[in-house]
Amino acid sequence: MLPVSHLKALVVEDHQDISMLYTRLLMGSDIQQVNNGAAACQALSTESYDLVILDMHLGAMSGLEVLRHARSLAQHQTTPIVVISADDSLRHEARILGADCWINKPIEIDQLYDYLTSTFENAHAGVVC
Amino acid sequence: MKQNIITKTWNYLTAPNASITDIEQRRQSKLLASLIVALLGTTIIAGILLSAQAGYVPPTVLFLLPGQLVSLLMFILNRSGRYRASAWIFVAVNFLLIYARAVTSGDITWLLFAQMPILFSAILLSRRVTVGLFLTSLAILIGLRFANLPSVTISALAPIIVLGILGSLVLVFVSHRTNLEVERRAELQAANTLLEESSAKLAALNDQLEHRVAERTKELEEARDRAERADQIKSQFLASMSHELRTPLNAILNFTEMISLEMVGPVSEPQKDLLGKSLGSARHLLSLINDVLDVSKMQSGMLSLFLEDNIDLNKEVDAVIVTAESLLNGKPITLALDIDADLPRIRGDSRRIRQILLNLISNAAKFTEEGTITLSAKQRSGEALFAVIDTGPGITLDEQKTIFEPFVQTESGIKHSGGTGLGLSISKHLAEAHGGKLWLESQPGDGAAFYVSLPIGAPEPVKA
Numbered sequence: 001m002l003p004v005s006h007l008k009a010l011v012v013e014d015h016q017d018i019s020m021l022y023t024r025l026l027m028g029s030d031i032q033q034v035n036n037g038a039a040a041c042q043a044l045s046t047e048s049y050d051l052v053i054l055d056m057h058l059g060a061m062s063g064l065e066v067l068r069h070a071r072s073l074a075q076h077q078t079t080p081i082v083v084i085s086a087d088d089s090l091r092h093e094a095r096i097l098g099a100d101c102w103i104n105k106p107i108e109i110d111q112l113y114d115y116l117t118s119t120f121e122n123a124h125a126g127v128v129c
Numbered sequence: 130m131k132q133n134i135i136t137k138t139w140n141y142l143t144a145p146n147a148s149i150t151d152i153e154q155r156r157q158s159k160l161l162a163s164l165i166v167a168l169l170g171t172t173i174i175a176g177i178l179l180s181a182q183a184g185y186v187p188p189t190v191l192f193l194l195p196g197q198l199v200s201l202l203m204f205i206l207n208r209s210g211r212y213r214a215s216a217w218i219f220v221a222v223n224f225l226l227i228y229a230r231a232v233t234s235g236d237i238t239w240l241l242f243a244q245m246p247i248l249f250s251a252i253l254l255s256r257r258v259t260v261g262l263f264l265t266s267l268a269i270l271i272g273l274r275f276a277n278l279p280s281v282t283i284s285a286l287a288p289i290i291v292l293g294i295l296g297s298l299v300l301v302f303v304s305h306r307t308n309l310e311v312e313r314r315a316e317l318q319a320a321n322t323l324l325e326e327s328s329a330k331l332a333a334l335n336d337q338l339e340h341r342v343a344e345r346t347k348e349l350e351e352a353r354d355r356a357e358r359a360d361q362i363k364s365q366f367l368a369s370m371s372h373e374l375r376t377p378l379n380a381i382l383n384f385t386e387m388i389s390l391e392m393v394g395p396v397s398e399p400q401k402d403l404l405g406k407s408l409g410s411a412r413h414l415l416s417l418i419n420d421v422l423d424v425s426k427m428q429s430g431m432l433s434l435f436l437e438d439n440i441d442l443n444k445e446v447d448a449v450i451v452t453a454e455s456l457l458n459g460k461p462i463t464l465a466l467d468i469d470a471d472l473p474r475i476r477g478d479s480r481r482i483r484q485i486l487l488n489l490i491s492n493a494a495k496f497t498e499e500g501t502i503t504l505s506a507k508q509r510s511g512e513a514l515f516a517v518i519d520t521g522p523g524i525t526l527d528e529q530k531t532i533f534e535p536f537v538q539t540e541s542g543i544k545h546s547g548g549t550g551l552g553l554s555i556s557k558h559l560a561e562a563h564g565g566k567l568w569l570e571s572q573p574g575d576g577a578a579f580y581v582s583l584p585i586g587a588p589e590p591v592k593a
Contacts, residue, residue, distance in 0.1 A: 015376050015380070017377075017380040017384075018376065018379065018380055018383075021380060021383050021384060021387070024387060024392070024393070025387070086375045086376070086379065088433075088435060088480075089431070089433055091435045092435055104480070105375060105376075105379045106375075106378070106379035106382040106383055106415065107379075107383060109383070109386060109387075109390070
């Protein structure tokens with residue numbers, strides 16, 4: 001089960017089922033869902049979050065642009081951003097733009113939970129993502 | 130060219146020596162020979178006519194004899210190839226004889242011949258010599274005018290003879306020059322025509338060639354553009370396929386997993402069993418889709434590695450072993466391990482390295498009914514060497530030749546009907562993208578061994 005609770009999280013995912021899957025996996029957290037890049041940027045600009053779950057293929061505005069925008073905002077310099085994508089070719093660029101964790105689709109639930117544990121229970125456990 | 134007997138004889142008599150190669154000198158030599166023949170002929174006829182008229186051989190005719198002899202000598206000298214010498218002597222002897230005769234006989238008529246050596250010189254020698262000769266002749270004539278010569282006697286026949294001799298000589302000269310001119314003009318014209326024709330042909334050919342090159346270039350450019358467009362469309366298609374196919378499958382996998390993990394409520398054992406089978410099939414389908422996408426990317430040169438430094442190979446091998454157990458499908462197969470405890474850390478794509486090893490183990494498990502699959506991992510000089518060795522049926526030599534080609538499956542592979550026949554070609558490609566190698570050794574009937582070597586100091590990303 002989810003190793004941490006009471007997180008304020010933003011889920012950016014254009015596919016409704018997948019978005020719901022993440023909500024389920026993060027059950028117990030305060031979750032805001034958006035399904036496109038523009039809405040994600042809007043949310044990031046106005047709110048602060050403990051965690052961002054970010055898809056790469058979002059239609060008009062890509063996940064990479066959302067990532068770039070997030071890291072340009074003062075309140076999101078260190079916010080943990082987890083990219084969950086099936087497109088391996090973006091992995092390198094995502095890391096350069098400041099993604100903290102890359103998880104390949106389909107996600108291994110343990111991989112996500114391990115990351116959350118290390119990030120929120122022991123900030124320096126250093127799980128390689 | 131048709132030649133009558135006179136022309137033939139004439140040509141035979143006047144042909145220049147073969148040793149003279151310069152074309153101009155050959156013509157001059159022929160001219161000299163012609164002049165001598167003409168002169169000999171006319172003087173002989175003149176001698177006979179004079180003798181017949183007088184009823185005896187007059188002193189003039191006798192006087193001509195040495196000149197004729199010298200001319201004959203010159204003729205022979207010229208024919209033997211010494212054209213210049215004979216031309217000089219010919220002019221000189223003529224000059225001397227004429228003036229000598231004029232002075233000794235006191236017959237001024239002889240001076241009519243004074244123009245002969247000048248004419249010869251003009252034809253045979255240089256202009257400078259001719260001018261010199263002319264001035265000398267002038268001086269001598271002026272000298273003679275003031276000299277006290279005996280009274281003059283003019284033979285009635287003499288002017289005619291002079292006219293005849295001079296006329297024939299001039300004719301020889303003129304005809305020679307005309308022939309020469311005509312010949313040259315014809316040659317020039319022929320050469321010119323030939324040149325014009327060939328340059329016209331050349332120009333036409335060139336035009337044709339240029340046209341064809343331009344045409345081909347255009348065709349090639351179009352083909353290239355088409356190929357590039359097709360490639361782009363294919364890439365876009367691949368990218369969207371990769372997303373569209375996997376998104377619903379990911380949802381199926383993760384939701385099934387959540388249910389199976391009782392995250393949404395209790396699940397009975399028989400339900401868990403079925404959910405497990407469902408998960409297995411979904412994972413299998415995902416790996417098939419991934420293989421097809423990998424091969425497509427590979428073929429369009431778009432398969433890239435996510436390279437990281439310090440990949441811990443022992444950790445990766447451990448992860449592979451955990452998954453490998455599930456690949457044995459409950460067959461009576463032992464998974465034997467021969468792993469060095471201190472495998473090197475390398476630069477590479479950890480997910481792809483696991484993919485290679487799992488593909489080899491899954492192939493071995495597919496074809497081996499019972500026995501052992503050995504996974505070994507060693508450090509060799511400068512590289513990590515992996516081996517997956519099975520006790521299965523082995524691979525025939527024919528099959529070994531095509532086994533790494535995409536879409537190729539061995540006969541037993543088709544019989545086992547699992548997989549796409551893409552795994553090995555992807556694995557080989559991935560090993561090579563790491564700067565490494567993948568190869569096999571197998572005796573039919575005696576198992577197969579697949580080896581993968583990955584360099585420790587991997588070069589900068591090889592384009593996968």
